[in-house]
Amino acid sequence: MQKIFVAGHRGMVGGAILRNLQARKDTGEDITLITRTHAELDLTSQAAVAEFMQAEKPDVVILAAAKVGGIHANNTYPAEFIYQNLMMECNVIHQAFAAGVKKLLQLGSSCIYPKHAEQPMTEAALLTGTLEPTNEPYAIAKIAGIKLCESYNRQYGVDYRSVMPTNLYGPGDNFHPENSHVLPALIRRFHEAAQNGTEEVVIWGSGKPMREFLHVDDMAEASLFVLDLDKGIYDANTEPMLSHINVGTGTDITILDLAKLVAKVTGYEGKISNDPSKPDGTMKKLMDVSRLEKMGWKARVGLEEGVAETYQWFLENQDNFRR
Incomplete structure (x- = not known):
């Protein structure tokens, strides 16, 4: 039996990973899933996390918990x-x-x-230039997470891996009008504009x-794909001081074209300015995902x-989606 702790299971990504693992369990895999809500375990408390880890002794930890938000947040x-x-x-x-x-x-x-990283961004671009000022504090924290994993691997020989997703969206997203990321924010705004007849x-x-x-379902699959990789295959496709892996689609779209797509999906027919x-x-942020594709994984959705699936989820959960 394998005990797996999913930190952040109520978030969009953690929830998708948990669903994926639960499906594995339902089909016969001998795994025990461990979760804790924020009320049950404050991950910013060193004492609380230490007590939890010593009591549960998980075999695998998936760190999907994070404070996230868009430019405004x-x-x-x-x-x-x-x-x-x-x-x-x-x-x-x-x-x-x-x-x-x-x-x-x-998860980073x-x-x-x-x-100003060269596009598409390879894993080797890390720490080669200054960060985007609007999200520098968050980025520095995520870089620290990568270096923590690398350092524990080097010093103690453990197998701590990092995956760096591009912009994520999907069921379970945060649709707050001010503190959400661009895609869910657009879905909510265009939905409300269509409902209200906004010109x-x-x-x-x-x-x-x-x-x-x-x-997010692609991200969950990719995360578990990387986690499951044999260490020999994983190490052969990474470098000793470059142990994080990009996860994305390898294609991008302008924000204006994205807005037009969301307008189409939500039925909004007014003006977009x-x-x-x-x-x-940053003007362009495209991930080089060739390393992950060489390992054998590629996005499907x-x-x-x-966007249509996410909008449907939004419609079904308007009264209780995350705020």
């Missing part, structure tokens, strides 16, 4: 973004090691790469930045299909 709450993410990573990774956990998977973010929807920035989007006084962020 990152600009408004930089202290919370760097502090909470650093504390969660330090506590979970170190206390997992202290409890004898040999295998761990940490594509924002770890420099603002014009204004989107932040120039509309020219290009972004890559990965469905831009507010250039708002920040664009197309963007329009995924």
Whole structure:
């Protein structure tokens, strides 16, 4: 029997990973799934995490817990973004090691790469330039998580891996009007505009930045694919000081074209305009996913299909989606 602790199982990504693992369990895999809500376990508390790890002694830890948000949230709450993410990573990774956990998977973010990184961004671009100012605190915390895993691997010979997803979306997303990421924010705004008969929807920035989007179910599959890889195969496709792996689709779309796609899916037929006084962020963020594809995994869910599915979930959960 294998005991697997999924940290952040109520979040969008953690929830998708948990569903995937539960499906494995239902088909006969001998695994025990361990979860804790924030009320049950505060991951920013060193003492609480230490007590939990020593009591449960999981065989595998998946660190999907994080404080996340879009440009507005990152600009408004930089202290919370760097502090909470650093504390969660330090506590979970170190206390997992202290409890004898040999295998761990940490989920990061594509924002770890420099603002002007060559496109598409390879894993080797890490720490080669300055970060995008709007999300620098969050990015620094995520970089620290990668280096924690690398350092414990080097010093103690454990198998702690990191996956760096591009922009994620899907069922379970956060549709808060101010603190959400761009795609769920657009879904909510265009839905409300269509319902209210609004003549014009204004989107932040120039509309020219290009972004890559990965469905959360694809991310869950990719995460467990990387986790399950034989260490020899994994090590053969990574470098000693470059142990994180990009996860994405390898294709991107402008924010304006994304808005048009969301308008189509939600049935909005009004005008779409831009507010250039708002920040664009990095102009292009496309992941080089050749390493993961060489290992044998590729994304399956197309963007329009995924947006339509996510909108359907939104419609079914308007009264209780995460705020």
